[in-house]
Amino acid sequence: xxxxxxxxxxxxxxxxxxxxxxxxxxxxxxxxxxxxxxxxxxxxxxxxxxxxxxxxxxxxxxxxxxxxxxxxxxxxxxxxxxxxxxxxxxxxxxxxxxxxxxxxxxxxxxxxxxxxxxxxxxxxxxxxxxxxxxxxxxxxxxxxxxxxxxxxxxxxxxxxxxxxxxxxxxxxxxxxxxxxxxxxxxxxxxxxxxxxxxxxxxxxxxxx
Amino acid sequence: xxxxxxxxxxxxxxxxxxxxxxxxxxxxxxxxxxxxxxxxxxxxxxxxxxxxxxxxxxxxxxxxxxxxxxxxxxxxxxxxxxxxxxxxxxxxxxxxxxxxxxxxxxxxxxxxxxxxxxxxxxxxxxxxxxxxxxxxxxxxxxxxxxxxxxxxxxxxxxxxxxxxxxxxxxxxxxxxxxxxxxxxxxxxxxxxxxxxxxxxxxxxxxxxxxxxxxxxxxxxxxxxxxxxxxxxxxxxxxxxxxxxxxxxxxxxxxxxxxxxxxxxxxxxxxxxx
Numbered sequence: 153x154x155x156x157x158x159x160x161x162x163x164x165x166x167x168x169x170x171x172x173x174x175x176x177x178x179x180x181x182x183x184x185x186x187x188x189x190x191x192x193x194x195x196x197x198x199x200x201x202x203x204x205x206x207x208x209x210x211x212x213x214x215x216x217x218x219x220x221x222x223x224x225x226x227x228x229x230x231x232x233x234x235x236x237x238x239x240x241x242x243x244x245x246x247x248x249x250x251x252x253x254x255x256x257x258x259x260x261x262x263x264x265x266x267x268x269x270x271x272x273x274x275x276x277x278x279x280x281x282x283x284x285x286x287x288x289x290x291x292x293x294x295x296x297x298x299x300x301x302x303x304x305x306x307x308x309x310x311x312x313x314x315x316x317x318x319x320x321x322x323x324x325x326x327x328x329x330x331x332x333x334x335x336x337x338x339x340x341x342x343x344x345x346x347x348x349x350x351x352x353x354x355x356x357x358x359x360x
Numbered sequence: 361x362x363x364x365x366x367x368x369x370x371x372x373x374x375x376x377x378x379x380x381x382x383x384x385x386x387x388x389x390x391x392x393x394x395x396x397x398x399x400x401x402x403x404x405x406x407x408x409x410x411x412x413x414x415x416x417x418x419x420x421x422x423x424x425x426x427x428x429x430x431x432x433x434x435x436x437x438x439x440x441x442x443x444x445x446x447x448x449x450x451x452x453x454x455x456x457x458x459x460x461x462x463x464x465x466x467x468x469x470x471x472x473x474x475x476x477x478x479x480x481x482x483x484x485x486x487x488x489x490x491x492x493x494x495x496x497x498x499x500x501x502x503x504x505x506x507x508x509x510x511x512x513x514x515x516x517x518x519x520x521x522x523x524x525x526x527x528x529x530x531x532x533x534x535x536x537x538x539x540x541x542x543x544x545x546x547x548x549x550x551x552x553x554x555x556x557x558x559x560x561x562x563x564x565x566x567x568x569x570x571x572x573x574x575x576x577x578x579x580x581x582x583x584x585x586x587x588x589x590x591x592x593x594x595x596x597x598x599x600x601x602x603x604x605x606x607x608x609x610x611x612x613x614x615x616x617x618x619x620x621x622x623x624x625x626x627x628x629x630x631x632x633x
Binding site: 173184185188189194195196245253257261262265266269270272273274276277282291295298299302307317320321325328329 | 363365368369371372373376386387388389391392417418419420421422453454456457460480481482484485486488489492493496497502503544555558559560562563566576578597600601603604605606607608610611612613614615618
């Protein structure tokens with residue numbers, strides 16, 4: 153039953169969501185709206201499970217002696233602080249919640265993200281080697297795009313932006329389109345298998 | 361010759377920091393892609409409604425904020441009404457801040473000229489749901505005022521009342537807008553993206569599923585030029601240009617050193633023989 157019931161629910165709703173696309177009758181539309189509401193309700197429940205999981209894991213780390221203890225403590229403090237600030241004084245303009253978000257969380261995240269520039273530069277220096285014709289072609293394309301996507305490219309030659317535009321709009325789009333078609337076909341096949349009950353990996357390892 | 365990578369880090373730091381402190385003012389040429397988005401907004405009539413979805417995380421803020429500010433400024437100057445929302449949790453506070461900043465700067469009234477709905481989880485259900493009824497997905501705005509009590513909320517019921525959606529994104533959210541809002545409800549969409557995501561969305565632009573793509577800090581700088589109002593995008597262009605140039609030089613330098621090593625190894629072997 154643990155396997156059969158979810159497979160039946162999935163099959164029924166899968167067929168309904170496919171069929172409702174072509175049916176405009178009011179009962180079907182009402183049912184479709186109810187399904188959309190339930191999708192959000194289920195997602196919020198999953199979100200709560202996720203939050204609880206993070207808190208429990210951090211509590212376990214905080215209880216265990218070791219260097220992770222400090223980080224777990226900071227994480228728990230951060231979660232508690234944002235909850236207290238948000239529920240206590242609101243999340244609107246001028247609130248402490250928004251101040252902490254804009255002046256602590258956002259700068260921290262952008263700082264970590266900006267470190268990428270340093271590692272990308274280092275990796276480009278060490279990894280981009282013209283060992284054969286294909287890799288030389290890749291380097292040439294990379295250099296053209298790198299310089300052509302900034303004003304320096306236009307200063308080098310007025311043709312550089314045109315070449316960049318061609319690379320991005322012709323070969324790159326062709327490759328990306330092929331990938332997208334492959335993904336689309338794969339998704340369709342997987343969806344049909346899930347609706348038919350042939351694909352059960354989403355139920356977890358114990359029910360396979 | 362071994363090259364300490366800390367010199368590379370230093371070179372990038374200098375390339376980024378110096379132009380920020382001492383702007384060079386490199387000229388920015390407007391590309392067809394940016395002009396396409398500009399013209400799309402320019403052709404909206406005063407009173408038309410544009411929905412701004414802040415579909416990004418705080419980490420990409422330096423790149424997406426100038427994009428969002430430029431397009432929002434243009435919308436407000438055209439007399440276009442704006443409804444903001446977020447489909448990423450982090451985008452909720454960011455979007456609220458940006459919309460309020462630009463709205464107040466352009467002397468617009470909250471509730472009448474623009475409003476902010478906040479965040480809804482499960483983006484596919486939220487996008488589909490707004491095609492049926494925005495008030496059902498967002499019963500209240502970010503400040504908890506009931507949606508239908510706001511003047512703009514009374515006017516705008518679903519996508520049928522919205523001229524254009526602008527998805528300000530650093531990931532895959534514009535794909536969902538295309539798949540659910542464009543394919544099902546015929547909603548027109550523009551994507552304002554981080555530069556690295558532009559290539560991923562070009563097929564949608566070519567297929568006519570997106571009305572335009574505005575890409576990265578350069579897109580913001582170009583848009584600011586069209587608006588005649590240089591701002592964060594233009595300021596960032598000098599730093600980005602020098603950083604790109606530094607990386608290009610490093611790639612060439614790396615290959616010259618590798619080639620010299622290969623030549624030395626080859627001549628060494630010939631000498632041994």
